[in-house]
């Protein structure tokens with residue numbers, strides 16, 4: 142990691158930041174609170190827990206077309222498992238749909254051959270018929286015990302075949318580790334002082350302004366003990382989330398070089414999860430999911446989708462709506478959805494997520510473990526939520542309504558006129 146940092150010299154020494162003053166403004170409002178979710182009438186993956194989900198897209202970020210089908214990938218676990226255990230066995234499966242509303246499938250994509258003890262979130266590129274399936278290799282394969290090492294990996298070499306009946310995958314897949322933290326821009330596991338370090342959730346992105354090929358990811362910024370960051374407050378310093386980026390100078394989807402973070406939340410939040418960008422009206426909307434419990438001491442945030450806007454990929458990101466909050470759950474069900482993913486639809490931005498815990502308003506998600514196993518299962522959605530519609534005007538956003546669970550329209554498809562949005566009672 143020496144020599145090649147010329148890009149960096151042109152940049153300000155600090156990435157743009159989410160500041161404590163901005164995050165202190167986080168507040169539920171009529172524009173940011175999603176409706177209470179009702180369970181879907183039918184679940185295309187009833188035998189599975191389904192959570193983090195991403196769409197198969199082309200290099201330009203558009204939904205890919207596989208012989209007339211659209212494809213999505215989800216982290217999954219058998220439904221018989223207690224929901225809280227799912228992260229320890231997560232496996233990527235894929236689903237396909239002709240119309241974006243009826244989804245079929247649910248086969249594992251890598252059939253147990255992927256790197257890591259289990260696989261966490263990623264993104265999927267369909268480029269000239271080739272598939273590049275980026276994921277997080279979670280846990281060290283060689284270790285006997287479950288652990289939390291995270292490496293950014295890819296599976297490639299396999300293909301999808303679409304027919305009348307659906308889409309099937311064909312291997313073999315070649316798996317490679319693409320990126321590991323360098324300890325300078327990106328914190329390593331051994332440097333971490335926090336509950337769990339992060340180096341995960343790769344997201345393929347082509348910058349439309351420059352054509353640069355990028356991979357965004359969730360990471361942490363090293364803050365050495367004794368640093369004066371956060372006014373020297375050691376407790377706050379543990380909250381050091383960042384949005385990392387690697388570039389592929391040749392555009393090769395398999396060859397990446399780390400670059401300094403695009404954005405950080407040191408002193409504010411420890412986990413900027415599943416970072417991704419939607420370019421809308423020529424501006425760069427950077428979205429992350431985060432949890433109530435990963436905000437630093439003294440800041441009250443929610444499980445929510447947070448967003449920031451800049452004029453360029455490396456621009457000065459400003460929080461949307463003053464605080465960053467774009468979508469959150471109603472106060473009565475603060476954990477009902479998580480892992481939001483924004484995608485463009487003409488003038489609006491659509492937001493998918495997974496249906497997490499209903500009928501639960503505890504102080505933290507830890508309280509779920511105190512419920513009976515039957516109740517833990519009953520309250521866990523384990524499927525995709527209704528897609529949320531968001532109107533965007535510069536640095537302001539507003540929820541305008543919802544579509545069905547699992548609805549993934551293309552921009553060519555008209556959406557219904559939405560009636561005026563009525564947010565749930567009690568926005569705070």
Ligand code: FRU
Pocket residue numbers: 193216228231261262263277341342359414415479480
């Ligand atoms: C978000 C997340 C991701 C990770 C996955 C693990 O829901 O924490 O960052 O890839 O869940 O299950």
